[in-house]
Amino acid sequence: MIPQSLNPVQQVDFAFYIIFGISILLLVGITLTTIWFVYRYHHTRNPNPEDISGNLWAEVIWILLPTLIVMALFYYGWVGYKALRTVPDNAMTVKVTARMWSWVFEYENGKRSSVLYVPKDKPVKLIMTSDDVIHSLYVPAYRIKMDTVPRMETYAWFNPDTLGSYDVFCAEYCGLKHANMITTVEVMPPDDFTRWLEDKSASQGAGRALALFEGYGCIGCHTTDGSPNVGPSLKNLYGKKQQVTLKDGSTREIIVDEPYLRQAIIEPDAAIPEGFSPAMMSYKDVVNEDDMNVMIQWFMHGNEVSIDAGRELMMAEGCISCHSTDGSLVAGPTLKGIWGRTAVVMQDGTERSVPSDRAYLLESITDPGKAVVKGFDPIMPPYMHLTEEQLDQMLQYMQSLSEDK
Amino acid sequence: MASDHSAVSFFETQPGTRGGITSWIFSTDHKRIGIMYLWGIMGFFIVGMLLGFLIRMELIAPGRDIMDQQTYNVMFTLHGVIMIFLVVIPSIPAAFGNIFLPIQIGAEDVSFPRLNNFSWWLYVAGASLALVSLFTGNGPPDTGWTFYVPFSSNVTTTNVDVAVMAVFILGFSSILTGLNFVTTLHRLRAPGMTWTRMPLFCWSLYATGWIQILATPVLGITVLLIFAERMLGVGLFDPAKGGDPILYQHLFWIYSHPAVYIMILPAMGVISDVLPVFARRDIFGYKMIAFSSVMIAFAGSLVWAHHMFTSGMSDTAVLVFSFLTFVVAIPSAIKIFNWVSTLYKGSIYTDPPLWFALAFIFLFSIGGLTGLILGSAGTDIHVHDTYFVVGHFHYVIFGGLGFGLFSAMHYWFPKIFGRMYNMRTAKIACVIIFTGFNILYFPMLIMGLQGMPRRYYDYLPQYTFGHQVSTVGSWILVAGLLLMFWNLLQGSLRGRKCSGNPWGGASLEWQIPSPPPHHNFVTDPVVDRGPYDFRGVERDDCR
Numbered sequence: 003m004i005p006q007s008l009n010p011v012q013q014v015d016f017a018f019y020i021i022f023g024i025s026i027l028l029l030v031g032i033t034l035t036t037i038w039f040v041y042r043y044h045h046t047r048n049p050n051p052e053d054i055s056g057n058l059w060a061e062v063i064w065i066l067l068p069t070l071i072v073m074a075l076f077y078y079g080w081v082g083y084k085a086l087r088t089v090p091d092n093a094m095t096v097k098v099t100a101r102m103w104s105w106v107f108e109y110e111n112g113k114r115s116s117v118l119y120v121p122k123d124k125p126v127k128l129i130m131t132s133d134d135v136i137h138s139l140y141v142p143a144y145r146i147k148m149d150t151v152p153r154m155e156t157y158a159w160f161n162p163d164t165l166g167s168y169d170v171f172c173a174e175y176c177g178l179k180h181a182n183m184i185t186t187v188e189v190m191p192p193d194d195f196t197r198w199l200e201d202k203s204a205s206q207g208a209g210r211a212l213a214l215f216e217g218y219g220c221i222g223c224h225t226t227d228g229s230p231n232v233g234p235s236l237k238n239l240y241g242k243k244q245q246v247t248l249k250d251g252s253t254r255e256i257i258v259d260e261p262y263l264r265q266a267i268i269e270p271d272a273a274i275p276e277g278f279s280p281a282m283m284s285y286k287d288v289v290n291e292d293d294m295n296v297m298i299q300w301f302m303h304g305n306e307v308s309i310d311a312g313r314e315l316m317m318a319e320g321c322i323s324c325h326s327t328d329g330s331l332v333a334g335p336t337l338k339g340i341w342g343r344t345a346v347v348m349q350d351g352t353e354r355s356v357p358s359d360r361a362y363l364l365e366s367i368t369d370p371g372k373a374v375v376k377g378f379d380p381i382m383p384p385y386m387h388l389t390e391e392q393l394d395q396m397l398q399y400m401q402s403l404s405e406d407k
Numbered sequence: 408m409a410s411d412h413s414a415v416s417f418f419e420t421q422p423g424t425r426g427g428i429t430s431w432i433f434s435t436d437h438k439r440i441g442i443m444y445l446w447g448i449m450g451f452f453i454v455g456m457l458l459g460f461l462i463r464m465e466l467i468a469p470g471r472d473i474m475d476q477q478t479y480n481v482m483f484t485l486h487g488v489i490m491i492f493l494v495v496i497p498s499i500p501a502a503f504g505n506i507f508l509p510i511q512i513g514a515e516d517v518s519f520p521r522l523n524n525f526s527w528w529l530y531v532a533g534a535s536l537a538l539v540s541l542f543t544g545n546g547p548p549d550t551g552w553t554f555y556v557p558f559s560s561n562v563t564t565t566n567v568d569v570a571v572m573a574v575f576i577l578g579f580s581s582i583l584t585g586l587n588f589v590t591t592l593h594r595l596r597a598p599g600m601t602w603t604r605m606p607l608f609c610w611s612l613y614a615t616g617w618i619q620i621l622a623t624p625v626l627g628i629t630v631l632l633i634f635a636e637r638m639l640g641v642g643l644f645d646p647a648k649g650g651d652p653i654l655y656q657h658l659f660w661i662y663s664h665p666a667v668y669i670m671i672l673p674a675m676g677v678i679s680d681v682l683p684v685f686a687r688r689d690i691f692g693y694k695m696i697a698f699s700s701v702m703i704a705f706a707g708s709l710v711w712a713h714h715m716f717t718s719g720m721s722d723t724a725v726l727v728f729s730f731l732t733f734v735v736a737i738p739s740a741i742k743i744f745n746w747v748s749t750l751y752k753g754s755i756y757t758d759p760p761l762w763f764a765l766a767f768i769f770l771f772s773i774g775g776l777t778g779l780i781l782g783s784a785g786t787d788i789h790v791h792d793t794y795f796v797v798g799h800f801h802y803v804i805f806g807g808l809g810f811g812l813f814s815a816m817h818y819w820f821p822k823i824f825g826r827m828y829n830m831r832t833a834k835i836a837c838v839i840i841f842t843g844f845n846i847l848y849f850p851m852l853i854m855g856l857q858g859m860p861r862r863y864y865d866y867l868p869q870y871t872f873g874h875q876v877s878t879v880g881s882w883i884l885v886a887g888l889l890l891m892f893w894n895l896l897q898g899s900l901r902g903r904k905c906s907g908n909p910w911g912g913a914s915l916e917w918q919i920p921s922p923p924p925h926h927n928f929v930t931d932p933v934v935d936r937g938p939y940d941f942r943g944v945e946r947d948d949c950r
Contacts (some may be wrong), residue, residue: 025776039750051688051754068740072733082785135558142858145789153646156719173792181863
């Protein structure tokens with residue numbers, strides 16, 4: 003371990019305390035003196051004023067004293083600033099890209115996320131830029147703030163020494179949804195972080211749940227595609243009516259809900275679905291609460307795997323901050339019903355209608371400036387880094403938003 | 408100075424002329440021009456105040472309360488643009504400077520009276536254009552009053568062009584006024600009115616005038632460059648064309664930081680004039696106060712990049728600008744100490760102008776001391792672009808300039824109107840405004856330290872309490888302001904008549920009738936005493 007000789011948060015806070023201490027002393031002194039003078043020398047108590055045009059020594063003192071004070075304050079402020087700017091050698095690097103109105107954090111292995119996950123006790127250096135206008139990354143907990151400037155690289159660093167979740171704000175006004183350009187720093191135990199970082203699946207929810215099903219060996223008996231196996235398939239299980247056999251041999255009809263699924267994992271024998279035999283082991287004390295939640299979430303929302311991945315991807319890439327999914331208007335056209343409609347676009351200065359199909363949507367993502375939907379500004383950056391598979395996931399998600407429900 | 412009884416107040420039609428509206432809007436009389444500025448500034452102050460009130464209403468709870476996000480962004484932009492360019496920058500110099508600077512130095516008018524009238528017309532033109540920007544094009548600007556690129560140049564589709572054009576024109580109004588004042592002070596002082604016999608209000612306007620002449624053209628240039636960027640597609644600031652957005656920030660703050668001193672220096676001048684009159688004694692350290700005004704004007708022109716510690720400029724630049732910023736703190740501290748010392752062994756009359764002046768000292772001290780946090784590089788990083796800055800700025804500008812302006816209004820009111828407002832109501836209004844002010848802005852300092860970014864339409868739940876307290880403060884503040892304005896309006900129409908010198912002032916404006924006649928002086932004044940020499944000067948009774 004590198005000794006933590008330097009903690010910028012403490013250095014900056016020290017400067018805060020010193021400046022506030024001196025300020026309060028001065029303010030109280032000035033205020034009390036003023037009040038005392040106004041009381042003592044009120045014309046009813048002091049009818050005859052005395053003209054004092056100045057006093058050389060008094061004035062010399064109150065030129066020198068503030069000079070010394072402000073120079074000292076300048077010094078402490080500068081020491082704090084140096085600490086914020088001096089990155090330790092062992093820092094890990096995360097690339098930050100800001101855009102209207104979301105953050106993308108990219109790790110050394112290429113993994114991208116809209117939340118800044120970091121391991122505890124490992125200094126983090128953020129190398130930042132912006133895709134459009136000036137933003138500013140602000141983490142109050144670490145006293146850091148640095149503008150992200152298009153086509154320029156800036157940096158900041160912090161030392162995540164306590165587990166927890168800390169707010170990240172955009173501090174430089176950047177247009178309509180400036181106030182929503184918020185995310186978090188999640189400080190995780192190093193092992194959890196490594197597991198997260200190595201997890202190749204693009205999505206946090208569905209992908210992670212599937213990985214868990216595999217990791218815990220569920221897939222050995224339960225399929226996720228609806229086909230039967232030793233146990234019931236996991237697909238479309240949630241909300242289903244099911245005949246079950248209880249321990250005492252009686253049968254009854256239940257609805258597969260969250261408590262039932264939890265019970266089925268922790269205590270499988272308590273209620274056996276009709277047509278299956280009690281063969282599953284109990285996962286009591288095997289599955290931790292976090293993983294359980296991820297799996298339950300998958301049962302509830304995640305059956306349409308690829309759509310879910312598309313949704314998570316579009317959130318991570320910041321699409322959702324400009325394109326709503328519920329028909330409301332933000333900075334770009336809504337994604338609701340986007341598939342298959344006819345779009346009126348401006349192309350090379352002329353207006354024309356194009357069907358919003360797979361080819362058009364793909365082009366809109368990779369080269370958005372080519373044909374911009376009429377009434378919107380050409381502010382969307384091109385998303386060239388997406389893989390074939392990721393684009394597919396996005397398109398499936400958009401298609402799902404366009405089906406009548 | 409014996410006043411001619413036939414002298415007609417400058418409000419009345421001058422004998423032998425037709426009068427009417429044209430005798431005002433085309434007037435070259437510095438007093439009439441000053442009054443017209445005063446009305447304009449007050450009108451826009453009310454508008455800006457209502458915008459601020461609506462902003463606070465929106466922030467009373469997280470999420471949407473009374474307006475949508477785009478409206479909110481427009482609101483804070485307009486609040487900033489109106490308050491800064493239409494109220495604060497012209498306020499004291501253009502209104503009270505115009506009315507009293509020539510009189511205080513024994514002059515008949517400013518050096519260039521027609522140019523003075525032209526300045527007012529530019530102000531009207533700029534203000535009208537600002538209003539036009541609200542109702543034309545693609546909606547009012549939503550960029551914040553700082554117009555940062557590339558957002559303002561490439562991204563927003565709102566009516567930025569018209570708004571920056573308005574700022575350009577208003578800038579010229581300011582330059583010409585500054586030029587006029589500096590020339591007047593050099594050329595038109597009455598016999599015996601030496602530089603050290605000038606009231607400190609004139610000294611502060613002198614320092615302000617130089618900043619207006621030297622710094623405002625940079626704003627004009629910057630605005631034209633934005634124009635070129637938006638209209639002609641010149642790539643000065645646009646990184647996609649090889650431009651540098653940080654260059655814009657430098658250019659903007661080279662003007663806009665000194666502009667803060669254009670705002671505050673005249674208020675300091677008012678306080679330097681008011682305190683001795685109500686303490687009935689000479690000001691403490693005249694030369695030091697006058698000199699510190701010039702020092703602030705000079706050093707204040709070299710600190711602009713302290714607005715840019717997080718912009719990505721080099722650490723060396725941060726070092727230099729942080730240091731220079733602390734240097735500016737010294738002359739401001741000297742002024743505060745000298746003002747407080749002026750009360751020592753005085754014979755103090757606690758009339759409303761003094762109440763506002765004392766509130767000024769307290770609020771401006773908080774503003775100045777919180778400025779130390781912002782000048783210090785390490786601490787600035789944390790509070791930059793948070794509510795701490797919003798709080799600090801309002802303590803300096805509203806607590807400083809605002810209260811200086813209110814003090815000036817109550818101080819010179821009987822001179823301008825020849826009537827007196829209700830003193831008791833004025834003091835009550837002062838207390839309400841002071842209380843509301845602190846409830847409104849102090850929580851902002853705390854929220855800023857807790858990390859609440861500014862220009863946020865919505866906020867996280869942990870900031871709810873601070874925002875609610877602040878909003879309640881805004882109600883109290885607005886109530887106090889309305890009471891104050893109502894009281895002054897009543898006083899100007901129905902107040903008790905006052906003779907020439909109700910406060911016992913020793914400077915020249917108190918030696919002529921109230922309201923001043925068309926021609927300031929019947930006989931050319933000869934000055935043989937200092938502006939704060941109250942020996943033998945009595946307080947006329949009008950209460």
